[in-house]
Amino acid sequence: METSTFVYDGDCAFCTTCAEFIERRIPTTARVVPWQFTDLDALGLTVAECEEAVQWVGADGARAAGPDAIAKLLADSGLVWRIAGAGLRFPPVRAGAWPVYRWVARNRHRLPGGTAACALPQEARERLYGPAGRPTTGA
Template sequence: MSATTGAVLLYDGDCGFCTKSVAWLDQRNLLGFPARPWQSVPDHELPASPEALMTEVVLTRPGRRPLGGADAIAACVRESPSRLRFAGRLLALPGLRGLARAVYRLVARNRYRLPGSTAACRIERPG
């Protein structure tokens, strides 16, 4: 299945923390869509630049705009078969959405410091 023919959550497969986080969500049946490393998708099918995909997960859905970061995770949880899918709905509420986005950015910036991280988890940011 290509990234453009069905919904898919794209994550940084070179990052150990990202890979473990997606596996954790999947093991708990919290992913409402299949997930794959963006590195396994042909460049012409990527919904964003590789630089952008290195900084956040991206959920692609046919006919809809891609979602990134906390919004992508919330949408995946909302569509999951888990009884916890209500958490995805909560994360879409205006006040909680802003908080979820801030927490996601904080975690993404510091993912190289978190359990399961590898050298590839560190993202050098320009000045």
């Protein structure tokens, strides 16, 4: 793989708005692509992984998801963004970033730019949050 890839949910208007912000404002060398139009097998990703969180596949094959993927994207960007990425990797910040990311993912259809199509599929919601809607353990 010659370049890193940041993969998001192209069916979600909120996610697409965020991806457009990245393309306009964050000077990254990574490809920013919706998973629906990407060869997931070539990237070593599954649909389930892409439904649950944004994904990063580095040029070296290293993978990350959710806020860890965002930190990798920022680390691949201009100086100010690299500093933000380093902050996101700082252990106490990273520990708090996952619950915030999961909340955003669970409520993305309610956020600015979100639509009903942004709601996670039931199977993905249950994998992430359990049948009662509470977060499951682990990252």
